[in-house]
Amino acid sequence: MTACETCVVRNRAICSALDNHEIAALSAIGRRRTVAAGESLIWEDDDSLLVANVIDGVLKLTTSTEDGREQIVGVAYPSDFIGRPFSQTSRASVVALTDARVCVFARNDFDRFAREHPELEHKLLERTLAELDRTRAWMMLLGRKTASEKIATFLLDMSDRFGETGCAPLRRPAKRFTLPFSRQQVADVLGLTIETVSRQFTRLKQDGVIDLPSRREVDVLDRGALAALAG
Amino acid sequence: MTACETCVVRNRAICSALDNHEIAALSAIGRRRTVAAGESLIWEDDDSLLVANVIDGVLKLTTSTEDGREQIVGVAYPSDFIGRPFSQTSRASVVALTDARVCVFARNDFDRFAREHPELEHKLLERTLAELDRTRAWMMLLGRKTASEKIATFLLDMSDRFGETGCAPLRRPAKRFTLPFSRQQVADVLGLTIETVSRQFTRLKQDGVIDLPSRREVDVLDRGALAALAG
DNA sequence: GGCCAGCCTTGACGAATGTCAAATTGGCGG
DNA sequence: CCGCCAATTTGACATTCGTCAAGGCTGGCC
Numbered sequence: 213m214t215a216c217e218t219c220v221v222r223n224r225a226i227c228s229a230l231d232n233h234e235i236a237a238l239s240a241i242g243r244r245r246t247v248a249a250g251e252s253l254i255w256e257d258d259d260s261l262l263v264a265n266v267i268d269g270v271l272k273l274t275t276s277t278e279d280g281r282e283q284i285v286g287v288a289y290p291s292d293f294i295g296r297p298f299s300q301t302s303r304a305s306v307v308a309l310t311d312a313r314v315c316v317f318a319r320n321d322f323d324r325f326a327r328e329h330p331e332l333e334h335k336l337l338e339r340t341l342a343e344l345d346r347t348r349a350w351m352m353l354l355g356r357k358t359a360s361e362k363i364a365t366f367l368l369d370m371s372d373r374f375g376e377t378g379c380a381p382l383r384r385p386a387k388r389f390t391l392p393f394s395r396q397q398v399a400d401v402l403g404l405t406i407e408t409v410s411r412q413f414t415r416l417k418q419d420g421v422i423d424l425p426s427r428r429e430v431d432v433l434d435r436g437a438l439a440a441l442a443g
Numbered sequence: 444m445t446a447c448e449t450c451v452v453r454n455r456a457i458c459s460a461l462d463n464h465e466i467a468a469l470s471a472i473g474r475r476r477t478v479a480a481g482e483s484l485i486w487e488d489d490d491s492l493l494v495a496n497v498i499d500g501v502l503k504l505t506t507s508t509e510d511g512r513e514q515i516v517g518v519a520y521p522s523d524f525i526g527r528p529f530s531q532t533s534r535a536s537v538v539a540l541t542d543a544r545v546c547v548f549a550r551n552d553f554d555r556f557a558r559e560h561p562e563l564e565h566k567l568l569e570r571t572l573a574e575l576d577r578t579r580a581w582m583m584l585l586g587r588k589t590a591s592e593k594i595a596t597f598l599l600d601m602s603d604r605f606g607e608t609g610c611a612p613l614r615r616p617a618k619r620f621t622l623p624f625s626r627q628q629v630a631d632v633l634g635l636t637i638e639t640v641s642r643q644f645t646r647l648k649q650d651g652v653i654d655l656p657s658r659r660e661v662d663v664l665d666r667g668a669l670a671a672l673a674g
Numbered sequence: 675g676g677c678c679a680g681c682c683t684t685g686a687c688g689a690a691t692g693t694c695a696a697a698t699t700g701g702c703g704g
Numbered sequence: 705c706c707g708c709c710a711a712t713t714t715g716a717c718a719t720t721c722g723t724c725a726a727g728g729c730t731g732g733c734c
Contacts, residue, residue, distance in 0.1 A: 275579060275580065275582075276583075277587065277674055278674070279674070281587045282587070285583065296576070297572065298568070298569050298572060303576045303579065304579055330564065333565055333568055336568060337529070337564055337567060337568045338529050340572055340575060341527065343575060344571060344574060344578065347579065348504070348506060348516040348517065348534065350582065351506075351516045351578065351581065351585055352506045352507075352508070352516065354582055354634065355514045356512045357508075359721070395682060395683090404721080404722090405721075406681090407683080407722075407723080408720090408722075411721095413682095413683095426730085427730075427731090443508055589690075589691095626711075626713090635692090636691075636692055636693080638692075638694095638713080639691060639692075641712060642713080644712095644713095657700080658699090658701090658712075
């Protein structure tokens, strides 16, 4: 595979740190792969064998308790990096929410390559720092927000995420979008039960804040109200 | 200041990536500072002006809502790195829990220095990845664990943290330790109220799982029971 | 077009945790 | 050693959210 030249995330993923010569070297140790919706790519507490760039699709990062409770601890979108470099084990599972395409590397190979390419490591560092910021903001939501605040925050986040895809930094929030999550998965993101999520959705609909044209679609009718609810 | 040679965290902080020549250059752009217990070093949503290494003491990283709810999103111990490099703004406040000594750098200077020293950036990347792992484990606690599981997990975490300080990687869990947190701060770490924390503590004491010799001290009497409760 | 399975919604209820208020403790300065 | 103040504990009660149990809807498939 040297589909890198035409790769849709070539300029957004960490690959953007590399020139054409370097990217050829990187592409020599990686390969493209599809992951069907529902399929796992990485298993919690397993040996960390793989890392990858997301080309297309959405994946969830989860941790679980022994008795089966699940928390979604991250969501990976196109151009995001997944997996745990520089460590024997991976502490979260990665499962595709939609059919996805990824560019995978053996962790060993990637680690070695990264250490030889400081610009790549720098991109990875910037990405990891940004992800840590996002994760900490989510801790506040999990620890201190009410169900209705959680739902409002979540919907605003989704709306921002799925804004006009044209130019990444300048995109405006989407009024209408399709959730990559089932109700149960929304619950797993927010630390709620499926029933509470469902009730909050219907209440927002009844109050005219959103419309729900189908199970996965959301239409934001009153963004101001959502923002106010998000706290 | 070139107290680096005698610095207690010289071999554990990110500085360990640097040789004596490089460390002299780094020390030229930094300075030591003390932070009194309760004093702030960095403010949420402020310009990110400072980064630092913790030499001694414990600091909390927090985010707050407008209406004053607080969530502790991280805790920094000696040798930890604090602040937000490579970003205009810092998304968490940093406040000392105990009197602390830190080695501070203007973020600009540090960013520039780091970009010129890939080994330093690599250490920072490893640290940030590890912190992200810990943070994600904490999300599971915040989103999915009960009050009693939260308290048990927290006490085990503290016990591990304050194990024999002699040799970092080989330390065993401490049976008895002094919390750097007030009850309210424990509540802010766990996403609970102070009353719930207090009740859980007394219950563990009544059940003979721990003893509470003083307000800040904890004596773990039955570690197995704690582990079982932690889930 | 109809049927089926899984997902989602709704209702009734209960338990865990938060809220508010008061009593108690313990540490510190005088 | 005493008294004071803040932190903590305890109690009574309220509320949110989770649990359990139906039932309904939707979208895919024949």
